[in-house]
Amino acid sequence: MEVNQSERAFLAWPILIGSAKKGETITYKELGDKIGIHHRTVRYVLGLIQDYCMEEKLPPLTILIVNQSGKPGGGFIAWDVDNYDEGFNKVIEYNWDIIENPFSYASNGEQYGQLISALIQKPEEAEDVYTKVKTRGIAQTMFRDALLKTYKNKCAFTKLSFTSGLQAAHIIPWSKSSKAERMDIRNGILLNSFHHSLFDQGMITITNDYKMVFYDPEMQEGSYSEYDKLLTINLHLKEINLPKNKEHWPLAKYINKHHELHEWNEYLPNK
Structure with a gap:
């Protein structure tokens, strides 16, 4: 059966927005547990969210997901990790309430x-x-x-x-x-x-x-x-x-x- 990554992205979006509002990071495992998948497959979900933010020229929301070193994983390309703090601040300062969940089309499993x-x-x-x-x-x-x-x-x-x-x-x-x-x-x-x-x-x-x-x-x-x-x-x-x-x-x-x-x-x- 085909894995519905869009539906997973729909579930992950409000979790990341919640972390942004709190000014907190979240680990791959924590996000995986919250949406019911293994932490190693979280990267596929983050890819969709990252692509969306880059396409829409939004702050790099996926910068909030970090590994054990406290930094984003290798698939993160939306911001220069050498300037991590700047990217992080852009995310937590942005008014995400004005953005509707872009993956709402998958809310019913489509x-x-x-x-x-x-x-x-x-x-x-x-x-x-x-x-x-x-x-x-x-x-x-x-x-x-x-x-x-x-x-x-x-x-x-x-x-x-x-x-x-x-x-x-x-x-x-x-x-x-x-x-x-x-x-x-x-x-x-x-x-x-x-x-x-x-x-x-x-x-x-x-x-x-x-x-x-x-x-x-x-x-x-x-x-x-x-x-x-x-x-x-x-x-x-x-x-x-x-x-x-x-x-x-x-x-x-x-x-x-x-x-x-x-x-x-x-x-x-x-x-």
Whole structure:
């Protein structure tokens, strides 16, 4: 049976908040005992909480969990342990009451993997998942994980497969998307971090027949190095790597909105 680490994180969150309010640390064993798991598996739970705090740019809450030496374990990366006191003070001074438990979606035992599957199997019902998750950091992580699955861990432009370098790009930006659009994998495209940045800036886009378009194919905006050309001009009008299932391909309405937002329409091929 799959272990529901999200549910465990839901249970651990208020315990850590309680420790923060008291200005106290808590050991791995103490936390494990409180949520009913062995202390050696606590690190998996802390990983979820740590990732959330880093994504949301919150104080490093997991700095409160310490080993016998009185310091966080090796998996703690949210703060420089050489400046432990500074990180600890940020945590205990923060008003955690303004933050809802980010793992409340798992309070009834629903598993993270089930929600990912729902995004893939029924993308038209993405708003239901967003309503359960509520938190931007968790929602965006889920969105990326769903795109990793549908794109088989390969960048849509380069087929780069280093997953640590792959990001979930929203076609309609998060800030301009509805709740449903924010989690709809058809409003997403899996890109490496470089192309994600250019895509968000409108320097590249995709066409309705799924080709990548670069804004300066004639190289009139300045000099380009060979590597610049390799990653931009050389990919101009090349077909992109798409999910096997056509139901997961980017929708035309999202692509058209990206064109509109970045004033692409008059510059697209065949326009």
